[in-house]
Amino acid sequence: MGYTKGLLERQAELGHPVRVGVVGAGQMGSGLIAQIQRTPGMTVAAVADIVVEKAESALHNAGVTDVLNAGDDIDAAAAAVGEGRAVAIRDGLNMPKLPVDIVLEVSGVPEIAAQIAYTCITHGTDVALMTVEADITVGVLLSSMANAGSTVYTICRGDEPVECLKLVEYAQDLGLEVVAVGKGKNNPNIPTSVPADNEAEAARKKMNPRMLTEFTDGTKTQLEMAALSNATGFPVEIEGMHGVESNRDQLAQMLIPKAEGGILNGDRGPVVEYVTGDVAPGVFAVVKSTSDVVTHELDYLKLGTGPYYMLLRPWHIASIEAPLSIGEAVLHRKADFQSTTMTTEVVARAKSDLEPGVTLEGMGGNHYYGWAVPAETAREQNLVPIGLLMGSELTSAKAAGETLTYDDVRVDETRPLVAMRRLQDSLVARGVL
Template sequence: MNYTQRLLEREKTVGRPVRVGVVGAGQMGSGLIAQIERVAGMEVSVVADIAVERGVAAYEKAGRQDVQVETDLAKAAELVEAGKPVVIADGLQMPKLPVDIVLEVSGVPEIAAQIAYASLLGKKDVALMTVEADVTVGLLLSSVANAGNQIYTICRGDEPSECLKLVEFAQDLGLTVIAAGKGKNNPNRPTDVPEDVMEEAKAKNMNPRMLCEFTDGTKTQLEMCALSNATGYPVDVAGMHGPSCTIEELAKKLIPLADGGILTNTPVVEYTVEGDVAPGIFAVVKSEDPVVTHELDYLNFGTGPYYAVYRPYHLASIEAHLSISEAILERRSDFQTVVWQSEVTAVTKFDLAAGITLEGMGGHHVRGWTVDAAQAREQNAIPIGLVAGCKLIRDIKAGATLTYDDVEVDETRPLVAMRRLQDALIKGGVI
């Protein structure tokens, strides 16, 4: 039975659809709201956005009328119970409303982490779209959720979660996973700054910093780090190989050196550039049984023993609500951090002078670079998710990995406090 049938059955039994509270009504949030409103047995009950007019506009674009902006939580709760669309300004108030799950789409790691943590403490399930928050404090969030019998999940639709589905498919078939990852569907220019992508960003109606996060490689590093921490698969080398590769070459290049590939260890997470892999995702697998290998060859799956399980697309916000269905109906997370295997560190784009206040991802100062988490701890490297707003206390050369010794960190920031707690729990073997 598919989700639609089961959601309708649930609605008939419970007397109402699944109530989703969405935090963030920007480009991604607006698309998600429109998509969820098309799903039978599910509705967007509340939208939270600091610019309430964006929330109203997102509702109206999705076909909802009589949207009410409310500051009184008691009145907002009454409207939710009555099935009326409500917009509030403060996403941190969302857990206090009668929604079944909080869907975070802010795109800002500091906000996303706070929303997720507050929602879990408020006994709400959480679906997260901001992977930047997960690669900073995801193990803490998943641990809190699991301890409280709640769901914390990264949403379907983006490459990490869809890669995991391919990995699970391969494992269910008894195949050995060698590598899993994505094709990078943007140029790879490590020293890009927002001004370099301004015109393209305008044409795509994007925030130039968001586009810069893609083109300087940070987003790919973040996504593959998330996949690493969800599977336990490490990176083969710092930053990954990122080879030029076609679909046909996946099962020839992303295999062990001994068999003509480029990998020194397996399984690993990886990405490719150029070629025709993007915007798809892949899992390179190996058949360990000659009978199975013969059958797969006969079925034109490839030429064994290595094969590429490939999906040529990922549908972002169009698929995200599937994780809500999985959470509500199955009480299961589609994708979450299970081990702190990898870390995205901050590498300087240019020479930087002491005294500057650092910009975060997609800015002028740093780009993301994934390394083994143990290596990051040895270097005392600061996670890129914490860099924004830190003051540089000494001169740093281009291409250097920033450490806690290089910066002045504002310890009053909630995200910093959450990360300190996660680090302490990891060190103590609690998570």
Template sequence: MSYSQRLLERERATGRPVRVGVVGAGQMGSGLVAQINRVPGLFMSAVADIDVTRAERALAGAGCAQVTSTDDLTAAAAAIEAGGSVAVNSGLALTRLPVDVIVEVSGVPDVAAEVAYASLLAGKDTLLMTVEADVTVGLLLAAMANAGGAIYSVCRGDEPVECLKLIEYAQDIGLEVVVVGKGKNNPMRPTDTPDDVTEEALAKGMNPKMLCSFTDGTKTQVEMCALSNATGYPLDVPGMHGVPCSIDELATMLVPAADGGIVTHDGPVVEYVTGNVAPGVFVIAKSTNDVVTHELDYLHLGSGPYYSLYRPYHLASIEANLSIGEAVVDRRPSFQPTTWTSEVIAVAKSDLKAGLRIEGIGGHHVYGFAVPAEDARSQGALPVGLAAGCVLTRDIAAGETLGYADVVLDESRPIVAMRRLQDAMLANGALGGGRVG
């Protein structure tokens, strides 16, 4: 039975739909708000954005007829209880309103981490589309949720989650996963700044910093790091190979070196490729039974024993609501870290001078690069999700990794406090789940 049917059954049983709150009303958030309100059994009860007029527009675009814009949480709660929708200017406000699920779509790691933490403390199911927060403090958030009654998850529709669904499918039909990953549909130019992509961003209706986070490679490194931490699968090499590869070449290139491919690890790894694989995701799986191999060859899946299971798309906000169904109906997350296998560290895009206040992801100063978590820990490397607002204490050369010792961190930032706690709990074994850095 589909989630839509089961959500409708829940609505009939409880007398109301699932009330959803969304934090962030930019391009992705507005699309999500519109999509949620089209799903039977879900209702868009609240949208928060620092620019409350964007929240109002997102609700109007979703067809919400009764919209109240207010800073008075008592009035906002009453409007929601009466079946209306509210627009507010604070994501934290949603944690004190009568919504069942909060979906964070701000794209800002600091905001996402703080809202997720507060939401889980309030006992609300909490879903992230800001994967940058997950690769910074996601193991702590998952532990909080799993110790209580709430759900913490990264949303369906993003490549890491759809990769995990392909892994589950491959395993369910008895195949051995060798490589899992995504196609990258932007060039890889690590030294790009927002200035370099402004014209392209404006033509696409995007924020230049967001586009820069794609072209400088940070977004891909973050996504595959999240996948690594959810599965425990390591990177084959730091930063991954990122080779040009067509769909037809996946099952011959992304296989062990002993069989003519590029993979050096013994066991499954995460990877990305450039070429016509984007915007899809893939699993390279091996058949270990001659009879099954013969059947798969006969069924034109390829020429074994290695096969590519390929999904040619990911639909971002359009399918993110599937995670609401999984959380509310099945009481399970679509995707969350179970290990701390990989880390995305901050690397200088150019020569940086002492005293500089660092811009965050997609800015002028640093890009993200994925490495084994144990290497990042031993080097004292700075996670890219903490970089925004740090002040350099020494000159950093282009291409050099930033370390904790090289910056002054604002310890009042909730994401910094959360990361300190996560690191301490990892160090003393209080956060389990396989590999840790």
């Protein structure tokens, strides 16, 4: 933390701020562009969007007046960035060809995010993702590629998995034993939720109904906590997690072993969880003091009544915090968050009875919702990672609530994301990852 001083010193030394290339100029991308533009020692040098006018508009709305709409002319774009001008381009895959210091992906589309990350890493350009769906599918591959060289690959600060990890690191640095870590979910799970159910609320929130559905059907929470699991190596105790209702003052008595009055079996070590209740929009870690002296001190300091305590960060502010990860990558050459283990997989369960021949929609659609399971269970049962299902053809009838296996679908092997996942699976099977 405290990146501003270092960023300004870097700018004085090099003669220019950190040049950030942003891929995606939607609602979150536009907000992120504005935030970076007002961060000392950083500037948005380029924005890519398939609707290039949106990229240009996002820069203008962030107060950038001298913008070159380069479209597909990458040579002109590169020259302009080198001269200190901001540019708008059409194809985010061209971003590493520009003289930018780091590429920030905020497309929200797993297929695009994974390709952006892969392309940046192979070009030796640092890359930060806002789309956790890509990381949960191929993050182990991407992080291993980056870590084998000198490129930084990271998921951005501000989303729950990263802020959960920071709480884990904080607890471990204090010598406290982590028992459970996770997030508060804003609403109860409605696994059968479909976009048509959410159109009115989506309109009020100015969201795409499918994006909102990914939250209401529980998929987003399953993905986020699986990413946290793969970054920490902490498993989910049961498939889908307990997902109990709990308020802040109950967590340190609830998410502890059954033998001590909680709900956890306590035989798997630290676990990843989520709760509904007043914890949202925060993240938490339930920790245990194993020292009588420390327990007495924590009780005296009113953290609770030991030996179990709750550490709470009562907010996460998404894209507003993303520049922190840029500072960490550029100044310290470190990632804030990476999936480095295959501990948990998110698979798909049918929302309703599905017939053969259906072309499956993506996450947040009408056909399936996400469900976190141990990675070894997914391998043993031949379950399809949820990120690979969009555009696949269903070849077997599936009843509502049934989980989709590779035997039930014809996966679209033309998708780059599928090719990346096949490579990751092969390397994991061989023990390389």
